[in-house]
Amino acid sequence: KQEVTQIPAALSVPEGENLVLNCSFTDSAIYNLQWFRQDPGKGLTSLLLIQSSQREQTSGRLNASLDKSSGRSTLYIAASQPGDSATYLCAALNQGGSEKLVFGKGTKLTVNP
Amino acid sequence: NAGVTQTPKFQVLKTGQSMTLQCAQDMNHEYMSWYRQDPGMGLRLIHYSVGAGITDQGEVPNGYNVSRSTTEDFPLRLLSAAPSQTSVYFCASSYSPRVGTEAFFGQGTRLTVV
Numbered sequence: 001k002q003e004v005t006q007i008p009a010a011l012s013v014p015e016g017e018n019l020v021l022n023c024s025f026t027d028s029a030i031y032n033l034q035w036f037r038q039d040p041g042k043g044l045t046s047l048l049l050i051q052s053s054q055r056e057q058t059s060g061r062l063n064a065s066l067d068k069s070s071g072r073s074t075l076y077i078a079a080s081q082p083g084d085s086a087t088y089l090c091a092a093l094n095q096g097g098s099e100k101l102v103f104g105k106g107t108k109l110t111v112n113p
Numbered sequence: 114n115a116g117v118t119q120t121p122k123f124q125v126l127k128t129g130q131s132m133t134l135q136c137a138q139d140m141n142h143e144y145m146s147w148y149r150q151d152p153g154m155g156l157r158l159i160h161y162s163v164g165a166g167i168t169d170q171g172e173v174p175n176g177y178n179v180s181r182s183t184t185e186d187f188p189l190r191l192l193s194a195a196p197s198q199t200s201v202y203f204c205a206s207s208y209s210p211r212v213g214t215e216a217f218f219g220q221g222t223r224l225t226v227v
Contacts, residue, residue: 043220105155
C-alpha cells in the first residue's frame with residue numbers, strides 16, 4: 001500500500017529565503033507525482049506535475065524534482081514571498097489497477113515579511 | 114474555461130438527512146473522483162469513476178453512493194448523514210490516470226452534520 005509522507009508538517013521562514021519541501025513515497029510504481037497548493041478554505045491548485053520518466057519540472061520560482069529509486073520528491077521555492085504562504089501537498093499516482101492519487105498530509109508554509 | 118465545478122459550497126445537514134453533492138467538469142475527462150479532507154487525516158478517496166457507467170470504491174466508501182451517467186457529471190450522495198461525515202469534500206478529474214495526466218480539483222463543499 002502506497003504511503004506518502006511530507007516533512008516538516010509546518011515551516012516558517014523569513015521573506016526572501018530559498019526553501020525546500022520534502023515528499024517521500026513507499027512504492028516506486030507510480031505514473032507521476034503532483035504538487036498542489038491549498039490556501040485556507042480553498043481548493044487544491046496544481047503547481048507542478050512530474051512524470052515518472054522525468055527528473056524535474058520548473059515553473060517560475062518553483063522547481064520540483066523526482067527520484068523514484070529513493071522514493072523522494074522535493075519542491076524548491078526560490079526567493080520566497082509572503083504570498084507563498086499556504087499548505088503544499090504532494091500526491092503520487094499509483095500504477096497497476098488502482099490508479100488513484102495518494103496524498104501526503106501537507107506542509108504548512110508561512111513566509112514572514 | 115470552468116474546469117471542475119462543485120455545488121453547493123457550504124451545507125448544514127441534520128443527522129439522518131440525505132443530500133447530493135454535485136460535481137461537473139467541462140474538460141471531457143474520463144476519470145473523476147471524490148475525496149474528503151479531515152484535519153490530521155489528509156485527503157482520502159471515497160469513490161472514483163474511470164468513465165461513464167463505471168464506478169468503484171475508494172478508501173472510505175461507507176455511507177456514500179455515486180453514479181456516472183454522463184462523462185461530465187459525478188454526483189456524490191449521502192444516504193443518511195452522520196456527524197462523522199462532517200468534512201470538506203473535493204471532486205477531481207483527469208483525462209486518464211493510466212497515462213498519468215494532471216488532476217484538477219474543484220473548490221470543495223464544506224459539509225457540517227449536526
